[in-house]
Structures are given as C-alpha cells and as structure tokens.
Amino acid sequence: MTDAQETAADTALRTTGGGPPDDDVPANGLPIPLLAPREGVPPVVETEDALAEVIAAFAAGTGPVAVDAERASGYRYGQRAYLVQLRREGAGTALIDPVGCPDLSGLGEALTGTEWILHAATQDLPCLRDIGMLPTSLFDTELAGRLAGFPRVGLGAMVESVLGYALEKGHSAVDWSTRPLPEPWLRYAALDVELLVDLRDALEKELDRQGKLEWARQEFDAIASAPPAPPRKDPWRRTSGMHKVRRRRQMAVVRELWTARDKVAQRRDVSPGKVLSDAAIVEAALAVPVNAAALMALPGFGHRMNRRQLEQWQAAIDRARALPENELPQPGQQIAGPPPPRAWADKDPAAAARLAAARTAVSALAEELNLPQENLITPDTVRRVCWEPPSPATPDAVATALTGHGARPWQVELVTPLLVEALKVTA
DSSP states (O other), rough: OOOHHHHHOHHHHHHHTOOOOGGGSSSOOOOOOOOOOOOOOOOOEOSSHHHHHHHHHHHOOOEEEEEEEEEEETTTTSSOOOEEEEETTTTTEEEEEETTTOOOOOHHHHHHEEEEEEESSHHHHHHHHHHOOOOSSEHHHHHHHHHHHHOOOSHHHIIIIIIOEOOOOTTTSOOOOSSSOOOOHHHHHHHHHHHHHHHHHHHHHHHHHOOOOOHHHHHHHHHHHHHOOOOSSSSGGOOOTGGGGOOOHHHHHHHHHHHHHHHHHHHHOOOOHHHHHHHHHHHHHHHSSSSHHHTTTTSSTTSOOOOOOOOHHHHHHHHHHHHHGGGSSOTTTSSOOOOOOGGHHHHHHHHHHHHHHHHHHHHHHHHHHSSSSHSOOHHHHHHHHHOOOOOOOHHHHHHHHHHHHTHHHHHHHHHHHHHHHHHOOOO
C-alpha cells in the first residue's frame, strides 16, 4: 500500500476539521454525499454595494481563504471568469458575478497576506488576475495531491478519498455565462469551496508526514510569483489535425482561416470552435478550394452555412492562395530548445544516450518518492540539460543549469546527482 493509499484509508485524517465525524462515516465505507453548503446557497453578489459588504466580511475573516472560479470554456471567447467563489472562516461563502462586478481588485487587496487555497491554481489564476485578484501566497490542493502520491487528484476524488465526502460534479462543463445562473449550478459552485480549507489542512499534515511539505511550499511559491504567460507565437500552429498539413501553401490557408475565425469569434464572444471547427480548417487547407462552390462541398462547410459565411472563408483562402512564396509560413519551425527526442539518435547519438540514462534515473527516483516524474523535474528541463550539458558537468554546474531552467531548490538537490551521472554516458 502506498503512502497516499494509507492516507485515504486513515479514518483520523478523513475526519480532520470540517470532515465527517466518526459516527457519520457509513458502515459500508461509502462516501457521504455532500448535498448543500452548511449555511445554504448564498445570494449572488452582482452590485457594488453587495461587493463592499463581502470585502468587509472577508477582510474581517480569519485563516486562509478558499477560492475558485468558473469559466465558459467551449461557449465563450477567451477564458474570463463568470463566477468567483470564496469561503473563509468568519465570512462564510460568497458567490460573486464578475459580469456585474468586473473589478475585484478591492477584494484582492483585502486578502493581501492571506493564503489562498485553490485546486489546480494555474487554471484559475489567469482569469482571476484579469479581474484584479492575485494571491501573495497559495496552497494548491491538486498539486499537493500529486506530490503526496495520490493516484486521482481531481477535486471530487481528493475530497472523497481524504475527507470522506462525495461532491456532485454534474455541472462542471455548463455554460457559466448563462444569466440568471440556475440554483443547482450555484449550489454546485458553492460546494466547490465548502471543504477546500479542510482538504488543505489534511494534505498539509500528509505532506509533512512524508517529508514533502517544504517541496510543496517551494512549488506554491513558484506558482504565486510566476508572471503572466506571454502570448503564444503562431497560435494557429496548434490547430487540431495540423500534422496532416505539410505544404507551405496549405499552412498559409490554416493561418488565414484561423485568423479570420478568431476575429469573428472575438466579435461575437463565442468559442472559436463554434464559429468553425479545426477539422473544417484542415479540410480546407488540404483541398485549397478555388471558389465557394468547391468549399461548400468540403466537410464542415455544408448546408448549414449561408452564402455570406462561405464567401468570408473563401476570401481567407484566396488570400493564402495569392501570397508570394517568400511570405508563406515555414514548416515545423523550432522556436527554441532541443529538437524532438525521436531525432536525437541521428543528430547526436551521444546526447540520445545521455537522455536515455537521465530518463531512466528520473523515473526510478520518482517511483521511489511516489510522485509523478513531471513533478520531480519537467521533461523539458531534462532534455535541455542533456542536449547542451555544461562543460565540465560538475555538480555545481549541473545545479546552476537546472536552476536556470526554473527548477526549484528541492528539485535541484534531488536531480543533480542523477544528471551528473547521466551526462557521463557516451553513445
């Protein structure tokens, strides 16, 4: 039995804080359904006056604050927040509508210095930052679960295995831009922060028991201090099915259609996939139709599309067809870093041998520590050090290289000896 499995079976841990008391744990060992927040579903905050009351209440609260956000991925353009949920001791739960209250910087300032508890923090922090909320310190319950070795780290799975409650997850993929939000959705949203503080406390104890608490703290600090991600270069290259597109003229068609679709989606505030599917873009790129009639015959451009829409997409294709050769996109542009590992054996057999040795060593240590390899050290970092190792590859030089690629001190300490040995391997 792994450490995490022992944790899930530990009744004492499952009853930490607000978890179910011993006499509430069913004899059959099944989790207790959590049907409603303990104080009921609060009203949605959608006015400045109501927001001011929430800010005052949470500023006066004690302890960490549980935070979550709901987006409308797949329905609306971008990743903005359409509901923000918070819970703190002494303040209860708040549900805030960022449409009615688009500036939550006052709430963010009131929580300065308070630890935020989020599940999968990197997913929610960008949309929270956009409305003025950014933590100075945080605890990520999903990442904590990974470091502790739990095999399933979704919020529902963690609450169930650690605290013994079953959360309803039926509304996770709904259109949160809907107004008014249905009461069952609001109840679901409130329950997402109901037990986050209890889960955080239990996981902190488990990480401490495994000797991993300092590792987790370093990871949380890195997330909290990370700058916003820069815009992706050539985002059109991430079109699903792009691997089928091999000719430069075809790539230009993808680029023009992707750009035209993005403008329409942004103007209409809908998900780009609802405007035109990736599959349709790829079909048009492979065919490079010469007119709207030929375009209409392709999958994704059928009877539901009116003449004006067809002409709009055909115009984008025509722009790609008219480009001179020197303005066509280059295939497979390598922006930075080493080549794909599958090419290493041909390009640099010695580097391929180093990488194989490093991967084997990292995998073995991750298994020994009972955590995912990518949390021990990112595969990209291992590739970069193995492709361009420091010379000489002394422990200090390898440690410096790892730090330069963003590895945290705990990772540097554990991984440096492995890479020093791997870098000695020759083809």
